[in-house]
Amino acid sequence: MACIRAAGLTKSYGGTAAVDGVSLSVEPGRVFGFLGPNGAGKSTMIKMLTTLVRPDSGSIEILGIDAVAEPLRVRRRIGVVLQQPSYEPTLSVENALEKYGMMWGVPRDERKRRAARLMDEFGLGDIKHKRNEDLSIGQRRRVQVAREFMHEMDLLFLDEPTVGLDPSARRDLLDYLKERTGGGLTIFYTTHILTEAEYLCDEIAVIDGGRIHTTGTPDELRRRFGSGRTVRLRLDTEAPGLAARLSGIPGCEALPGGTVVIRSESPEEALRLVLGALDGSGAKIEEISAEPETLEDAFLRMMRKDAPGS
């Protein structure tokens, strides 16, 4: 049985469709990444799936429950970390965790145990007596995510949970989430950071203009929309007229600051042409690197293909 099953979901605001006929299915124990540019419909979608907003039409089944007809039954079994910060300013970190557990009906001894464990796992021990209003954005975000693990759940929605976290805390969180999915938790994860999606997600859906653009595993998306490898050449100077000379070479792009990028399944021929174009331009190659295309490259290409006028 799918953990999330949505069919033909639509939601409009003031005559503009924020979500337009979206269908998707998420299997248990998986991390499902939901990607899209700003205004693509991600937040509206997550609000409908978490029962915060009713769809105009379509059906949502969460953990086998009709989410439109029985939202409270759904909410008892899911966890939600919203994109916006949520906190009680006057409570200390420790108190905030315990009170959140109390709100979910976790027995006193159990919530004390869980709060202590989560403060340890999320590195909150040093700030446990600090009030929420006195925390940095990153610390507050860690408390917000940790707090959601105070209660039991079968499905967790995370809406850009790493915003404000430093790289180390970000990696720690992703590892923690991976570990939790190993225990059977299903995660619905939205992010703008494609390296996160690549690292964490088993499956990805890309939404744009309120519609699902494509779905697949990170590898599948790279294969489908990527172009094999990326070769980068960093030049010592931005040679005048170089961009014009490179414009005819397939997969080649001159970036501001003296960087030339070649994206191609077999970049050898393009590289040979670029080297020829550089000859006599006055620019010298300082660094050259070749790498497989990332999901981010594939995502950007996907979005550009759909951009008006492309």
Add this chain to the structure above:
Amino acid sequence: MHPVLRLLRRNVTISLNPGFLIWQIIFPLVYIFVAGFAYAPLISGVPLGGRDLDYPAFLASGMIGFNIMNSTLVSGIIIWNDRRHGMFEQIMSGPFTRAHYILANIGTIGVIGLASASLIAAVGYPVFFESAEFSLYTIPVVAFGAVTGSILFGSLASIISTRLRSSEGFNVVINTVFLFFAFVSTAFYPAEGAPEPLRTAFFLNPLTYLVDVIRAGVFGGITEFVLVEMAVLACVAAALFVAASRLLTKLDL
């Protein structure tokens, strides 16, 4: 524990901060013991229910109503803070409904209002000890006033908090409204003897009705006019409660 009780417990916990307690305890005490005794030589006696009350007793009973009104600010502050700090949305994505949220807020107002009234009654007791006439008939009247007044002013604060997003706007509006309620009422001075337009304005103010009902309960002067005031208080409280509930139900997520 029922979801409403869990939310009520959370509301009380987040409201009981030192600033709020000082506001609730120190401020009324200063009024009762400083203003009460300072003005007493100037105001020889205040007529109430066919007898004269000394001013400190009059003021202490007025402060019960005033403190109930002040304590209900907490409802507006909770809603406003929950919206500003994302907790309203967070709670609504948890095991709660909007009805739970509204009922918990009303419960919080009731608990804080009653606790506040009891506190001032206890502190003010030595002051109006001689003239108080508590009985099986008057105590329910005081409780009625405390609960109805809490719902009325709590609903009003809730309505204001659902309409305003900025902290400046919220503070300006709530302080202006409550300042008007506090001083254009019979909480601090009697309506008798006030110039006519002001006297009429006193009776356009729900705090006047609340304070009159509390005084009638404390000093045992339950007249027909007080019964009318109780009815007005109940009707206004019900209307504002319905309005506040509707606004909260429609609040965007």
